Protein backbone atom coordinates (compact mmCIF):
# COMPACT_ATOMS: atom_id res chain seq x y z
CA UNK A 311 0.00 0.00 0.00
CA UNK A 312 1.28 3.42 -0.90
CA UNK A 313 1.13 6.10 1.75
CA UNK A 314 -0.40 9.41 0.65
CA UNK A 315 2.99 11.12 0.85
CA UNK A 316 4.54 8.40 -1.32
CA UNK A 317 1.80 8.80 -3.91
CA UNK A 318 2.29 12.54 -3.90
CA UNK A 319 6.06 12.21 -4.31
CA UNK A 320 5.67 9.66 -7.11
CA UNK A 321 3.25 11.86 -9.04
CA UNK A 322 5.43 14.95 -8.58
CA UNK A 323 8.55 13.08 -9.70
CA UNK A 324 6.82 11.70 -12.81
CA UNK A 325 5.56 15.15 -13.73
CA UNK A 326 9.00 16.67 -13.23
CA UNK A 327 10.59 13.93 -15.32
CA UNK A 328 8.07 14.61 -18.07
CA UNK A 329 9.45 18.13 -18.30
CA UNK A 330 12.82 16.62 -19.24
CA UNK A 331 11.49 14.43 -22.07
CA UNK A 332 13.42 14.64 -25.31
CA UNK A 333 10.66 14.32 -27.87
CA UNK A 334 11.42 16.66 -30.78
CA UNK A 335 9.70 14.36 -33.28
CA UNK A 336 6.50 13.16 -31.63
CA UNK A 337 6.20 16.06 -29.19
CA UNK A 338 4.68 13.44 -26.91
CA UNK A 339 6.28 13.99 -23.53
CA UNK A 340 6.21 11.23 -20.94
CA UNK A 341 7.77 11.02 -17.51
CA UNK A 342 8.05 8.04 -15.20
CA UNK A 343 9.00 7.59 -11.58
CA UNK A 344 9.77 4.32 -9.84
CA UNK A 345 9.46 4.00 -6.09
CA UNK A 346 12.10 1.59 -4.88
CA UNK A 347 11.91 -0.69 -1.87
CA UNK A 348 14.18 1.61 0.11
CA UNK A 349 11.89 4.56 -0.52
CA UNK A 350 14.01 6.34 -3.09
CA UNK A 351 12.71 7.49 -6.45
CA UNK A 352 14.27 6.87 -9.84
CA UNK A 353 12.88 8.81 -12.78
CA UNK A 354 12.91 8.49 -16.53
CA UNK A 355 11.70 10.43 -19.55
CA UNK A 356 11.22 9.37 -23.12
CA UNK A 357 14.29 9.94 -25.26
CA UNK A 358 13.70 10.03 -29.02
CA UNK A 359 16.17 9.79 -31.86
CA UNK A 360 16.29 10.92 -35.50
CA UNK A 361 16.41 7.18 -36.21
CA UNK A 362 12.89 6.77 -34.90
CA UNK A 363 13.01 3.11 -33.74
CA UNK A 364 15.82 3.98 -31.35
CA UNK A 365 13.57 6.08 -29.17
CA UNK A 366 13.05 4.70 -25.69
CA UNK A 367 10.07 5.12 -23.41
CA UNK A 368 10.20 6.89 -20.07
CA UNK A 369 9.34 3.71 -18.16
CA UNK A 370 12.23 1.73 -19.63
CA UNK A 371 14.63 4.61 -19.01
CA UNK A 372 13.64 4.54 -15.34
CA UNK A 373 14.00 0.75 -15.14
CA UNK A 374 17.41 0.85 -16.83
CA UNK A 375 18.60 3.58 -14.52
CA UNK A 376 17.49 1.70 -11.42
CA UNK A 377 18.76 -1.72 -12.47
CA UNK A 378 22.09 -0.37 -13.66
CA UNK A 379 22.56 1.09 -10.19
CA UNK A 380 21.89 -2.29 -8.63
CA UNK A 381 18.30 -1.54 -7.64
CA UNK A 382 15.74 -4.11 -8.69
CA UNK A 383 13.05 -3.99 -6.04
CA UNK A 384 10.24 -1.79 -7.25
CA UNK A 385 7.24 -0.87 -5.11
CA UNK A 386 5.29 1.37 -7.48
CA UNK A 387 5.45 3.31 -10.71
CA UNK A 388 3.89 6.57 -11.84
CA UNK A 389 3.67 7.52 -15.51
CA UNK A 390 2.84 11.08 -16.47
CA UNK A 391 1.61 11.99 -19.93
CA UNK A 392 -0.84 14.38 -21.52
CA UNK A 393 -3.88 12.23 -20.77
CA UNK A 394 -2.57 9.55 -18.41
CA UNK A 395 -1.90 6.74 -20.84
CA UNK A 396 -0.77 3.25 -19.82
CA UNK A 397 2.69 1.83 -20.57
CA UNK A 398 3.20 0.24 -24.00
CA UNK A 399 3.61 -3.49 -24.39
CA UNK A 400 7.40 -3.37 -24.41
CA UNK A 401 7.45 -1.46 -21.14
CA UNK A 402 4.94 -3.84 -19.56
CA UNK A 403 7.19 -6.79 -20.34
CA UNK A 404 10.29 -4.93 -19.16
CA UNK A 405 8.59 -4.15 -15.85
CA UNK A 406 7.41 -7.77 -15.58
CA UNK A 407 11.03 -8.88 -15.48
CA UNK A 408 11.34 -7.28 -12.05
CA UNK A 409 7.82 -7.42 -10.63
CA UNK A 410 4.72 -9.54 -11.15
CA UNK A 411 2.53 -7.14 -9.23
CA UNK A 412 3.31 -3.44 -9.32
CA UNK A 413 0.91 -0.59 -8.61
CA UNK A 414 1.00 1.86 -11.51
CA UNK A 415 -0.41 5.37 -11.26
CA UNK A 416 -1.39 6.88 -14.61
CA UNK A 417 -1.13 10.64 -14.34
CA UNK A 418 -2.31 13.35 -16.69
CA UNK A 419 -0.57 16.65 -17.41
CA UNK A 420 -2.49 18.33 -14.62
CA UNK A 421 -1.18 15.83 -12.09
CA UNK A 422 -4.44 13.94 -11.69
CA UNK A 423 -4.22 10.18 -11.22
CA UNK A 424 -6.68 9.18 -13.93
CA UNK A 425 -6.26 5.46 -13.28
CA UNK A 426 -4.44 3.15 -10.92
CA UNK A 427 -3.71 -0.32 -12.20
CA UNK A 428 -1.64 -3.33 -11.30
CA UNK A 429 0.99 -4.55 -13.73
CA UNK A 430 -0.53 -8.05 -13.59
CA UNK A 431 -3.78 -6.60 -14.97
CA UNK A 432 -1.94 -4.81 -17.78
CA UNK A 433 -0.04 -7.96 -18.72
CA UNK A 434 -2.15 -11.04 -17.94
CA UNK A 435 -0.72 -14.52 -18.53
CA UNK A 436 2.69 -12.92 -18.71
CA UNK A 437 5.88 -14.64 -19.72
CA UNK A 438 8.71 -14.51 -17.22
CA UNK A 439 11.92 -16.20 -16.20
CA UNK A 440 9.80 -18.84 -14.45
CA UNK A 441 8.66 -20.04 -17.89
CA UNK A 442 12.17 -20.73 -19.09
CA UNK A 443 13.45 -24.29 -18.77
CA UNK A 444 15.80 -24.66 -15.85
CA UNK A 445 19.34 -25.59 -16.73
Ligand SMILES: [Zn+2]
Pocket residue numbers: 367368369370397398399400401402
Ligand atom coordinates in the same frame (compact mmCIF):
# COMPACT_ATOMS: atom_id res chain seq x y z
ZN1 LIG B 1 6.90 1.94 -23.55
